[in-house]
Amino acid sequence: MFNLGILISGRGTNLENIFNFTKKFPTKIKISSVISNNPNALGIEIAKQNSLPLEVINHRKFIDRESFEREIDLIFKEKKVDLICNAGFMRILTSWFVNRWFNKQINIHPSLLPSYTGLDTHQRAINDGVKFTGCTVHYVRSELDSGPIINQAVVPISPNDTEKTLSERVLKAEHIIYPQAINLIVDKKLEVIDNNIIYKEHFLPKTILINPIENN
Known part of the structure; x- marks a missing residue:
């Protein structure tokens, strides 16, 4: 069994989406631990409703970041977590x-x-007048939002988009590509070599990149 540890801070929409994905493969993958650093996160209720193992660890109660992270590390090690998924953390x-x-x-x-x-990100993209944005699943590195990219989805920006309307469409794309990325890792269909992703099998482009132009 492949064990996932989920880190949340907010609504928990990606947590719920990942949980629904794991239910399709009950003998292969499960969520063994959910940790929220925010005691008011809406995702806590989602974890409770689905009977997921949950810990609320308020980072404000620790003297520094590393002390907080050592508590997370201890729990994930005890739960035998194979992969941590940041889900709005x-x-x-x-x-x-x-x-x-x-x-x-x-x-x-x-x-x-x-x-x-x-x-x-959404408002900045709108302000810059770019025509496409999207979402990215990547391995975590020390530098913010860096690390080898696993897969991406492209979302067009319409002239009438607001931050709210654009974020809603990007979230739908997130719910497609995050389970795909997890599945690639669980099935050992990729590896990281010299900070690059190497895919062990030939994949159609839609597995790695969801492009709306190709769907029109």
Whole structure:
């Protein structure tokens, strides 16, 4: 059994999406631990409703980042986590934790990395007048929103888009590509060599990149 550890801070939509994905493969993959650093995160209720193992670890109660991360590390080790999935986790992790889980932690970011790292990605893309944005699943590295890219989805920006309408469409794309990325890792269909992703089989482009132009 492949064990997932999920880190959340907010609504938990990607947590719920990942859980629904794991239910399709009950003998292959499961969520063995969910940790929220935010005691008010809506995702906590999602974890409870689905009877997922849950810990709320308020980062504000620790003297520094590493002390907080050591608590997370301890729980994930006890739960025999094979892969950490950041699902709306709004904390920058220290090099200690990143190196501890090197190539065993992934994140989903609401832009086509390396463009628009950090926050407010949708509004920044609209303000810059770009025609496409999207989302990216990547391995976690110490530098913010960096690391080898596993897969991406392209989302067009319409002239009438607001931050809200664009974020809703990007979120739908996130819910497609995050399970795909997890599945590639679980099935050992990729590996990281010299900070690059090497796919062990030939994949159709739609497996790695969801492009709306090809779907029209």
